[in-house]
Amino acid sequence: MDAIRRVLSVIVLNEDGVLSRISGLFAGRGYNIDSLTVAPIPKTNLSRLTIVTSGSTAVLEQIVKQLHKLIPTYKVIESGEFVEKELALVKIPLSEDFNGLDAMLKAYNGTIASSSEESIVLMVADDYNRIDSFLKAVKKYNPTDIVRSGSVAMDL
Amino acid sequence: MELSGSQMVIEALRKENVSVVFGYPGGAIMNVYDEVYKQNHFKHILTRHEQAAIHAADGYARATGEVGVAFVTSGPGFTNAVTGLATAYMDSIPLVVISGQVPISMIGTDAFQEIDAVGISRPCVKHNYLVKDAKDLSRILKEAFYIARSGRPGPVHVDIPKDVTAQMAHFSYPSEIKMQTYKPTYKGNPRQIKKAIEAIAAAKRPVLYIGGGAINSNAANEVREFARICGIPAVETLMARGVMGDENPLLLGMLGMHGCYCANMAMSEADLMIAFGPRFDDRVTGKLSEFAKHAKIIHVDIDPSSIGKIVPIDYPIVGDLKNVVEAMIPLAKEQIQADKYKPWRELLKRYNEIHPLRYEDSNDVIKPQWAIERVGELLGDKAVICTDVGQHQMWAAQFYPFSYPRQWLSSGGLGTMGYGLPAAMGAKVALPNKTVINFTGDGSILMNIQELMTAVENKIAVINIILNNQFLGMVRQWQTFFYNKRYSSTDLSVQPDFVKLVESFGGRGFRVKTKAEFDQALNDAMQSGCVCMIDVQVDRFENVLPMVPAGGTLYNMMLEYKE
Ligand SMILES: Cc1ncc(C[n+]2csc(CCOP(=O)(O)OP(=O)(O)O)c2C)c(N)n1
Ligand SMILES: [Mg+2]
Numbered sequence: 001m002d003a004i005r006r007v008l009s010v011i012v013l014n015e016d017g018v019l020s021r022i023s024g025l026f027a028g029r030g031y032n033i034d035s036l037t038v039a040p041i042p043k044t045n046l047s048r049l050t051i052v053t054s055g056s057t058a059v060l061e062q063i064v065k066q067l068h069k070l071i072p073t074y075k076v077i078e079s080g081e082f083v084e085k086e087l088a089l090v091k092i093p094l095s096e097d098f099n100g101l102d103a104m105l106k107a108y109n110g111t112i113a114s115s116s117e118e119s120i121v122l123m124v125a126d127d128y129n130r131i132d133s134f135l136k137a138v139k140k141y142n143p144t145d146i147v148r149s150g151s152v153a154m155d156l
Numbered sequence: 157m158e159l160s161g162s163q164m165v166i167e168a169l170r171k172e173n174v175s176v177v178f179g180y181p182g183g184a185i186m187n188v189y190d191e192v193y194k195q196n197h198f199k200h201i202l203t204r205h206e207q208a209a210i211h212a213a214d215g216y217a218r219a220t221g222e223v224g225v226a227f228v229t230s231g232p233g234f235t236n237a238v239t240g241l242a243t244a245y246m247d248s249i250p251l252v253v254i255s256g257q258v259p260i261s262m263i264g265t266d267a268f269q270e271i272d273a274v275g276i277s278r279p280c281v282k283h284n285y286l287v288k289d290a291k292d293l294s295r296i297l298k299e300a301f302y303i304a305r306s307g308r309p310g311p312v313h314v315d316i317p318k319d320v321t322a323q324m325a326h327f328s329y330p331s332e333i334k335m336q337t338y339k340p341t342y343k344g345n346p347r348q349i350k351k352a353i354e355a356i357a358a359a360k361r362p363v364l365y366i367g368g369g370a371i372n373s374n375a376a377n378e379v380r381e382f383a384r385i386c387g388i389p390a391v392e393t394l395m396a397r398g399v400m401g402d403e404n405p406l407l408l409g410m411l412g413m414h415g416c417y418c419a420n421m422a423m424s425e426a427d428l429m430i431a432f433g434p435r436f437d438d439r440v441t442g443k444l445s446e447f448a449k450h451a452k453i454i455h456v457d458i459d460p461s462s463i464g465k466i467v468p469i470d471y472p473i474v475g476d477l478k479n480v481v482e483a484m485i486p487l488a489k490e491q492i493q494a495d496k497y498k499p500w501r502e503l504l505k506r507y508n509e510i511h512p513l514r515y516e517d518s519n520d521v522i523k524p525q526w527a528i529e530r531v532g533e534l535l536g537d538k539a540v541i542c543t544d545v546g547q548h549q550m551w552a553a554q555f556y557p558f559s560y561p562r563q564w565l566s567s568g569g570l571g572t573m574g575y576g577l578p579a580a581m582g583a584k585v586a587l588p589n590k591t592v593i594n595f596t597g598d599g600s601i602l603m604n605i606q607e608l609m610t611a612v613e614n615k616i617a618v619i620n621i622i623l624n625n626q627f628l629g630m631v632r633q634w635q636t637f638f639y640n641k642r643y644s645s646t647d648l649s650v651q652p653d654f655v656k657l658v659e660s661f662g663g664r665g666f667r668v669k670t671k672a673e674f675d676q677a678l679n680d681a682m683q684s685g686c687v688c689m690i691d692v693q694v695d696r697f698e699n700v701l702p703m704v705p706a707g708g709t710l711y712n713m714m715l716e717y718k719e
């Protein structure tokens with residue numbers, strides 16, 4: 001069975017150990033985590049996790065049920081429409097030839113987030129597959145470091 | 157009210173009407189033990205190993221349906237308790253286990269007897285807590301008891317650092333519980349129930365597949381009533397023994413790897429399976445693609461994640477089994493004709509006549525199955541039956557005539573050798589007027605043998621019947637069948653003198669080689685009023701049959717073993 005990619009937005013009580021319950025659940029039951037981000041939800045005692053996972057339909061159904069079963073889980077949002085964005089930072093040495101970089105940044109709505117005497121850091125925030133293609137395209141500048149944030153998602 | 161953390165523990169247990177705690181002290185939990193000493197609300201029973209404390213609390217919980225409670229210290233005390241937690245977790249048994257922890261300021265420093273207890277227990281408990289402030293303790297303990305016993309029951313672990321047990325804080329035990337996130341579903345969806353009843357009415361060959369959920373939900377009366385009204389034959393899992401009662405004509409017997417032929421055939425030929433709180437364990441289903449492949453499936457379970465986990469379900473019903481079956485009964489009365497399934501019942505009866513559960517008795521040596529049947533004849537419903545794990549466990553499940561729920565206590569999901577004696581102690585403490593028998597093996601009994609001391613000290617008169625085959629018999633059986641009789645590390649012919657052993661603790665021992673001696677020993681043990689061990693020398697090479705080899709199909713059982 002082909003693995004299906006799924007974005008889950010999981011709302012949990014913001015308490016000690018809750019992240020280990022979730023990551024432990026995935027590790028212990030052999031589920032994939034492609035990416036995971038967490039942050040508190042302002043003005044509540046809750047946190048939101050965005051988990052990107054993949055598996056067969058049956059596995060995805062179990063993942064959702066097992067997440068629900070954890071005592072601190074408040075809500076698992078699994079379907080419907082999400083805005084999903086990811087951020088990437090890319091470090092490029094100043095010694096590189098920047099020919100065409102401006103146009104590329106423009107195409108991906110990217111910016112130069114920072115620069116130093118040796119390198120510049122590019123920043124792009126976009127859909128995960130657009131990030132993929134940006135990272136492919138930027139290869140020709142021989143990046144020395146790449147950081148991806150993992151997806152964050154909001155249901156519509 | 158200002159109390160110390162330790163006093164809060166005592167108060168909370170009092171509010172929860174806990175009457176007995178099993179445990180073992182140590183540095184990190186000494187403050188709590190000091191308060192145990194000062195109180196007289198509950199009895200504390202000192203086991204001789206932490207694993208046994210958890211199993212004893214578990215046996216207490218299984219025998220009564222109430223939450224079992226245990227105390228252990230940090231580090232090795234806690235790690236010793238892990239097998240007990242995992243055993244209870246796999247079988248959905250409600251426990252609250254409180255462990256000591258090093259003081260908060262020392263957590264993370266690799267302090268003496270520090271271990272990440274909540275990190276270790278997380279995958280083998282329903283929920284756990286590390287208490288960081290005594291002011292949270294009353295809420296946490298209230299939640300712990302509530303979580304343990306509600307929904308799908310399970311063990312809850314509360315880890316309390318030593319300084320928190322000394323910390324003074326305001327205590328007011330909540331009278332009600334309101335959790336923001338945890339809300340089990342008790343009532344089944346009426347539309348789903350209606351559809352399920354229609355499916356049953358349309359079926360020709362329905363079978364009730366009853367699991368441990370029927371015990372946890374205290375649903376035996378409802379399940380029996382439902383089966384009777386519908387005239388639907390039933391099979392029980394290992395965990396569900398006693399739900400239908402063995403005298404019930406609708407009960408086909410246990411199914412699964414060592415289930416009886418007609419129970420497994422019923423599953424294989426059914427056109428509708430009505431699953432009441434089982435979990436489709438691999439020891440039950442055999443090869444999944446062949447499991448009940450002609451059947452549509454109704455699955456009632458309080459745990460949504462249990463439904464559809466192993467096989468796809470046509471009619472899922474999330475809810476407490478007792479509630480759901482109560483709602484099904486009036487609809488069944490209107491819509492279901494018990495007569496309709498008569499040909500199906502007759503067919504299954506014939507299957508049972510062709511291949512009944514059987515064994516070859518002998519006049520030269522005691523057959524283990526005979527010993528179990530004999531206890532069944534002599535004690536029947538007067539005894540609560542515990543077991544360890546192995547062949548003796550399967551024979552007990554097959555041959556003891558169970559007649560009510562909670563009469564049968566056995567480690568099903570984890571299959572923990574060493575469970576039997578401490579669990580029997582827990583059951584006997586809960587039900588002092590019952591005879592409590594532990595059918596055990598010469599391998600298993602040594603895994604918590606130190607509990608003879610606890611039983612002697614506290615006058616817990618459980619009767620251990622060792623079906624002594626001088627083998628790790630169940631493993632030996634697999635070696636006979638599947639490993640060309642290479643008996644790697646299973647021969648236990650070097651053994652202690654079990655009679656002297658139990659007597660050195662202050663209990664009574666009996667060695668039995670004949671049927672007459674067996675009856676005599678059982679009788680003497682019943683009269684003795686103390687913990688007993690009956691060492692029954694049984695046929696060494698007896699096999700548990702029939703058998704579905706692991707990964708085999710239920711309809712293709714091995715009915716006998718030929719050399
Ligand atoms: C703690 C633990 N270790 C190992 C096993 C694997 N195991 C299952 S049955 C069995 C043999 C048990 O021997 P005994 O208690 O003598 O019972 P018998 O099968 O001979 O009746 C073993 C080793 C287990 N279930 N539990
Ligand atoms: Mg043995």
